[in-house]
Amino acid sequence: xxxxxxxxxxxxxxxxxxxxxxxxxxxxxxxxxxxxxxxxxxxxxxxxxxxxxxxxxxxxxxxxxxxxx
Numbered sequence: 001x002x003x004x005x006x007x008x009x010x011x012x013x014x015x016x017x018x019x020x021x022x023x024x025x026x027x028x029x030x031x032x033x034x035x036x037x038x039x040x041x042x043x044x045x046x047x048x049x050x051x052x053x054x055x056x057x058x059x060x061x062x063x064x065x066x067x068x069x
Contacts, residue, residue: 003037003058010035010064017045017067022060029067030054 013032020028020042030042033053040061044052 006058006061007035007037010040013064013066018042019065019067020056020061021063021065022056023062024060028054028056 010032014035015031017029017031020040022028028042030044032040033043034041037058039055039057042054042056044054
């Protein structure tokens with residue numbers, strides 16, 4: 001299955017703060033750092049230690065919520 005639409009959406013929000021909810025129920029908050037055809041990397045904020053890098057696979061994403069800066 002192609003995740004091109006998800007990838008394109010995330011590219012539009014590159015460098016912005018987002019919350020990503022996964023199918024397993026995890027919620028990740030951070031700045032979108034990198035987007036590939038397989039994953040998105042977030043630079044940690046909030047509950048994560050500042051500067052941590054979190055990788056979320058595109059097929060695991062349930063929802064993406066952009067946050068105000």
